[in-house]
Amino acid sequence: MVNLSSTELIRTVWRGRSRLALFVGSFAALGVVVALLTPSEYVSEARIMPEMNSGSGDVFRRLASVAGFSGIDLSDAEGLDAVRPDLYPNVLQSTPFILFLLDQPIVTSTGDKLTVAQLLDPDGDKPGFSLLNWLRPHPNATAVSTPAGPNKPVQLTFRQQQLAEEIEKRIAARLDTRSGVISISARMPDASAAATVAQQAMNYLTQYVTSYRTEKARQDLHFYSQRLNEARRRYQTAQYNVFHYNDQHKYLVVQAATMDRQRMEAELTIAQTVYTELSRQYEQARLKVQERTPVFKVLEPAKIPLLRVSPKRATLVLIYALVGLLLGIGYLLARQADVISKLRAIVA
Numbered sequence: 491m492v493n494l495s496s497t498e499l500i501r502t503v504w505r506g507r508s509r510l511a512l513f514v515g516s517f518a519a520l521g522v523v524v525a526l527l528t529p530s531e532y533v534s535e536a537r538i539m540p541e542m543n544s545g546s547g548d549v550f551r552r553l554a555s556v557a558g559f560s561g562i563d564l565s566d567a568e569g570l571d572a573v574r575p576d577l578y579p580n581v582l583q584s585t586p587f588i589l590f591l592l593d594q595p596i597v598t599s600t601g602d603k604l605t606v607a608q609l610l611d612p613d614g615d616k617p618g619f620s621l622l623n624w625l626r627p628h629p630n631a632t633a634v635s636t637p638a639g640p641n642k643p644v645q646l647t648f649r650q651q652q653l654a655e656e657i658e659k660r661i662a663a664r665l666d667t668r669s670g671v672i673s674i675s676a677r678m679p680d681a682s683a684a685a686t687v688a689q690q691a692m693n694y695l696t697q698y699v700t701s702y703r704t705e706k707a708r709q710d711l712h713f714y715s716q717r718l719n720e721a722r723r724r725y726q727t728a729q730y731n732v733f734h735y736n737d738q739h740k741y742l743v744v745q746a747a748t749m750d751r752q753r754m755e756a757e758l759t760i761a762q763t764v765y766t767e768l769s770r771q772y773e774q775a776r777l778k779v780q781e782r783t784p785v786f787k788v789l790e791p792a793k794i795p796l797l798r799v800s801p802k803r804a805t806l807v808l809i810y811a812l813v814g815l816l817l818g819i820g821y822l823l824a825r826q827a828d829v830i831s832k833l834r835a836i837v838a
Contacts, residue, residue, distance in 0.1 A: 502822050510818040517814025518807055525803035533799045534684040535675040536692045537790040540575045540699070578672055579663035581698050582691055585644055588654045591661075594690050599682045599794075607653055609683055661691055671789060681795050688792035696786045704782045711775040718768045725761040732758050 503510060581587060592607040646654065660677045674691050678684035732754045 503819060506818075506822040506825070510815070510822060513818030513821065514811050514814040517817070518811040521807040521810025522803075524810070525801055525806045528801040528806075529679045530798040531677055531679060531800040532681040532684040532795045533675055533677045534681075534688040534792050534795050535673055535790070536688045536788070536792040537671050537673045538692060538696070539669075539671050539787045539789055540578065541785040575670060575672065576665050576667070578695060578699065579665060581695055582661055582663045582674065583658055585646075585654065587691075587694055587698075588657050589644075589646075589650070590694060591657060591687065591690060592650065592653055594687075596680075596683045596686045598680045606657075606683075606687060607649075609678065609680065610653055610656055611649065661687065663691070663695070674792075676792075677799070681798075685792045685794040692788075692792065696784075699784055699786075703784055704779055707775060707778040707782050711772070711779055714768060714772040714775045718765070718772050721761065721765040721768045725758070725765040728754065728758040728761040 592605065594606050595603060596606060596609065597603055598609070661675070663672060663674045665672050672695075674688055674695070676684050676688040676691060678687055732751075735751060735754055
């Protein structure tokens with residue numbers, strides 16, 4: 491092992507400065523080529539603030555006080571909890587969202603109309619040309635995805651699986667536990683596409699949460715709407731029967747007629763009672779849908795980024811130049827110690 495002082499090291503480097511400059515220049519040129527060939531990446535971020543439970547409870551109490559004048563009881567629905575805001579980011583990592591996003595149309599900065607899948611894997615439908623296709627096993631390369639149904643597993647093609655893993659890395663959502671603000675970011679190889687994907691992710695999240703929180707209330711509203719229509723028809727039929735019977739037996743007073751009239755009037759009373767009660771339940775269900783519909787405030791919309799986040803071309807060239815410098819110094823030291831000749835002698 492050769493020990494060199496700093497002075498000797500400087501002398502060795504100075505004597506081999508031309509070779510060292512060749513190393514640095516070659517690696518710097520390589521860094522320039524790599525920087526120019528590396529695709530640009532852009533990031534767009536959107537921020538929303540979801541409704542918290544405390545605020546919804548205040549709104550609900552005001553609705554309940556107004557509904558009390560109509561005899562509608564909303565006390566049983568107060569305090570119900572739904573999907574928590576800290577679970578919202580998990581929605582954007584789910585397979586249904588990824589499959590939804592893959593088919594979404596976008597317009598690039600150059601005006602091309604593509605889907606997200608075509609943007610990330612332009613040659614995905616042409617076996618043999620795409621890197622993703624080249625890495626996939628050939629026997630299942632043409633497999634078709636199985637659409638998901640109720641209580642059925644989801645089967646993805648290899649292309650969808652590769653793209654799903656890629657999207658999971660490119661889309662992120664995080665919750666600020668102190669402020670309650672949710673930030674959604676999308677990283678794409680096109681500036682306009684990054685903003686579009688971030689907006690689509692935000693829209694999907696708000697629609698998903700709204701559908702989740704109001705699903706039970708909407709089902710109840712649909713049920714009461716059907717029952718109310720049936721009760722209305724029953725009430726109108728009973729009302730028509732009573733009036734029609736009275737017109738036909740206006741001047742006829744017999745015991746049998748009186749009994750039939752009482753039976754029809756009893757049916758009319760029951761139908762009216764059922765119709766009135768279902769009307770109240772229907773109005774209550776409508777208020778529940780409104781109460782459980784969350785409110786999302788957009789604090790920062792998705793914007794088209796003006797600057798790329800990667801590659802950092804100047805940094806990349808400097809790194810390659812530094813690697814060339816270190817390798818050049820190593821080469822000069824090895825030559826100074828005659829390591830190359832010793833290695834050749836060992837091999838020979």
